[in-house]
Amino acid sequence: MKSPKSAPELVDQFYLHMRSALIETAAAFDRIQGADDAATAWEDPRLEELREASKIISGDDPERARRILELLSVKEEGDA
Amino acid sequence: MKIIEPHVHMIARTVQDYERMARMHTVAICEPAFWAGYDRTSPQAFHDYFTHISEFEPTRAAQYLIDHYCWICINPKEAEDVEFSREVISFMPEFLTKPNVLGIGEIGLNKNTRNEMIIFEEQVELALKMDQLIWIHTPHLQDKLKGTKMMLDYLVGHGGVDPARVCFDHTEEHTLPMLHEKGFWCAMTVYPVTKNSPERVIDLVEKFSLDRMIVDASGDWGPSDPATLHDTLFQMRLRGHSDKSVEQLFYNNPCRFLGQSGKFKPQPTDV
Ligand SMILES: [Zn+2]
Numbered sequence: 001m002k003s004p005k006s007a008p009e010l011v012d013q014f015y016l017h018m019r020s021a022l023i024e025t026a027a028a029f030d031r032i033q034g035a036d037d038a039a040t041a042w043e044d045p046r047l048e049e050l051r052e053a054s055k056i057i058s059g060d061d062p063e064r065a066r067r068i069l070e071l072l073s074v075k076e077e078g079d080a
Numbered sequence: 081m082k083i084i085e086p087h088v089h090m091i092a093r094t095v096q097d098y099e100r101m102a103r104m105h106t107v108a109i110c111e112p113a114f115w116a117g118y119d120r121t122s123p124q125a126f127h128d129y130f131t132h133i134s135e136f137e138p139t140r141a142a143q144y145l146i147d148h149y150c151w152i153c154i155n156p157k158e159a160e161d162v163e164f165s166r167e168v169i170s171f172m173p174e175f176l177t178k179p180n181v182l183g184i185g186e187i188g189l190n191k192n193t194r195n196e197m198i199i200f201e202e203q204v205e206l207a208l209k210m211d212q213l214i215w216i217h218t219p220h221l222q223d224k225l226k227g228t229k230m231m232l233d234y235l236v237g238h239g240g241v242d243p244a245r246v247c248f249d250h251t252e253e254h255t256l257p258m259l260h261e262k263g264f265w266c267a268m269t270v271y272p273v274t275k276n277s278p279e280r281v282i283d284l285v286e287k288f289s290l291d292r293m294i295v296d297a298s299g300d301w302g303p304s305d306p307a308t309l310h311d312t313l314f315q316m317r318l319r320g321h322s323d324k325s326v327e328q329l330f331y332n333n334p335c336r337f338l339g340q341s342g343k344f345k346p347q348p349t350d351v
Contacts, residue, residue: 001285001286001289001290001325002286003286003319003320004319004320004321005319005320013318013319014279017279063253065252065253065280065283066253066254066257069224069225069252069253069254070225070254072221072222073222073223073224073225073226073254074222074223074225074226
């Protein structure tokens with residue numbers, strides 16, 4: 001079941017939404033960096049994962065959402 | 081076009097949500113048994129809860145011409161205490177035979193522990209013994225992938241489970257493909273921030289077809305909104321899909337899955 005819309009049409013439909021989501025994330029990094037004890041927060045592994053996720057977004061490979069969700073999942077070995 | 085909401089916890093919602101759903105053409109809703117936002121202190125509290133969702137909540141819904149159905153189970157967030165859970169399971173059969181109870185759910189995993197898995201397996205066995213449909217809750221956030229794999233491996237390895245009678249809920253891009261490939265129904269929850277957005281749900285439908293796909297809003301006591309189901313329907317139309325496809329996803333598909341219970345009254349329009 002393909003998208004009935006062409007890729008350029010989807011850019012028109014989603015560009016502002018994509019722009020907004022990226023700016024919100026950038027602003028949250030700025031907010032954290034500007035607050036007290038930013039150095040400790042910067043080491044938070046959750047933020048490190050988000051920096052990794054941003055590389056997935058900017059790459060050319062498909063299935064970005066799936067790969068980011070896998071990056072944010074607990075690894076296979078661990079408690080059970 | 082009529083709409084079915086396959087997952088909503090009306091015990092946690094106000095009458096205004098019934099009004100809004102009625103105005104938005106929702107004709108039937110399903111309430112899986114789940115956590116109440118706090119741990120219940122006795123098995124008897126579950127008996128009261130099951131009575132509430134199988135007897136009282138349908139009367140609230142009926143005032144808005146909405147058919148209310150429910151699912152019964154001990155949920156994964158309260159399944160860590162095995163003996164406590166078994167007491168709850170012992171009185172589930174009396175509810176499962178009620179005319180508006182569709183099956184066992186939402187069972188599943190929360191923190192993917194051994195005890196949660198034991199209670200999941202015992203409830204799968206009860207479902208098979210009583211010929212019940214199964215509705216599965218997959219864990220949240222970072223625990224979802226591992227927990228989904230654990231349950232999928234168990235059900236596939238079991239040998240006696242028909243995947244057409246099981247729906248995995250709260251699926252996303254990293255869990256839906258493996259479930260869909262094995263023939264299970266896949267429900268996608270549209271939830272602010274922590275689960276799917278309307279856009280991502282339609283992406284998944286475009287990628288994996290309409291077959292065995294269900295959408296729900298899972299309204300509960302947290303940040304959630306039954307209207308996100310209708311937002312997703314609108315997103316599908318904005319993306320250029322036909323009314324026939326929209327109706328299949330939001331009405332005919334849930335009719336088909338839930339209709340297997342023999343108790344769900346709405347009928348597919350495309351027979
Ligand atoms: Zn739920």
